[in-house]
Amino acid sequence: MARKSYFKDILSVFGSNLSVTISNLLIGVILSRVLGVAGFGLYSSLIVVPVIVIGFTQLGIRRSTIYHIGQKDINENNLASALILLWFYTSFLSIIICGLVFFFSANQPYDPLMVVLVLLTIPLLLMNLFAGGIFLGREEILRANIINAGPTLLTLVLTVLFVWLMKLSVLGAFIAIACANFIMFFFVYRTIIGEYRYKITWKYHEPLMKSMVKLGLVNAVAIFVMQLNYRLDVLMLKKLSTLEQVGFYAVATQIAEQVWHIPYAIETVILSRSANTDDDLGVTRVVSSIFRVSMLVGIVVSVVIFFVAPFLIPLIFGKDYTSSVPMIQAILPGILILVAFRILNSRLTGKGKPEVAIYTFVPALVINFIANLFLIPRFGGMGAVWSTNISYTLGSIAFLIVYSRKINMPISEIFTFKKTDFLFFRQLSVRGHNNTGPY
Secondary structure, eight states: OOOOHHHHHHHHHHHHHHHHHHHHHHHHHHHHHHHHHHHHHHHHHHHHHHHHHHHHHHHHHHHHHHOOOOOHHHHHHHHHHHHHHHHHHHHHHHHHHHHHHHHTTOOOOOOOHHHHEEEEHHHHHHHHHHHHHHHTTTTHHHHHHHHHHHHHHHHHHIIIIIIIIIIOOOHHHHHHHHHHHHHHHHHHIIIIIISOOOOOOOOOOOHHHHHHHHHHHHHHHHHHHHHHHHHHHHHHHHSOHHHHHHHHHHHHHHHHGGGGGGHHHHHHHHHHHTTOOOOOHHHHHHHHHHHHHHHHHHHHHHHHHHHHHHHHHHHHHHHGGGGGHHHHHHHHHHHHHHHHHHHHHHHHHTTTOOOOHHHHHHHHHHHHHHHHHHHHHTTTTTHHHHHHHHHHHHHHHHHHHHHHHHHTTOOOHOOOOOGGGGGGHOOOOOOOOSSSSOO
């Protein structure tokens, strides 16, 4: 079966992610200006809870689905049926955990209606997430792009309606998210049931579900650790500082994390290809080449963000967010370092070895927590920035060492540029599952 080249697939995913970036930026601009610093901080502190919880309760099923479909040894009707049952279980678990967190959180100024909207949106988010695993497992990058970008584009349109025009404040922001994901839910249903014609049964496919959950749980722990590392700062800032500092830091990370769209696009394609190939050595060489070029691009993007941030932040978000500028500039090194982790980790995850991320980033998470305890009370959002830099750097270095051993490639070789690094985008065209080399 002929495939598109890595470059075409990466470019396609990058275009999808770019639309997500622009939409998220516009959503951030609308929310920050309409809600104000404290309102935006409230929104950020509320939405971070389901993000962290879903990171674990999804059980890593999306990546497990990619791997199992890619192996071509499982009846897809049975897999889809197992996926639906797992969706019910994970949705219920997510709602219960999030509800308990909101209920027992002390001194939280949350509107109960906002909490209900967040909880009702969780099953929709999970279904869209799981469907992305089916699309990527089948190497249908276009549909994966739709399910990736669709909710954010719709959220932008609905945010304009509910927050800007109808003046529904923070509540309107969550109505927009809920409606957007509800619309995408119908796209998923029409594709999986209407086009793929999967025959869903309510039979408990025990061996398959155990296999999916076994691999998925390791993925889930890895994702949870990474999500907690990303979002721990926001939770600790709200506890140890002010909502204003949360708002400044949220804007800073939103801008700085645009560098991640490089590895986001790449890891999506590598995950799909790694699950569907028999040529381990060829893919590993390609991933190393992609890694080196991506780091160069990441450096350029980071330099651009560093110099334009002082001008764009006041212009886009307003003068109230000027304090976010030094945070953006300071956090860029840590964000860039994590690019290395995301790209290389996608290779091991596609091979069914997500546990390496856990071994290397749990210690980094502990370091992040301890550093935040000392730095946030004294430096506010800037303290969270330095804690992030320390954590990301140590975690990525540890991962690189383990990765080098797993693939039997010296670290020096991973970083050594080759002429082919800048040619493979034109040359690379994988034509089948059993290709003999990266070119």
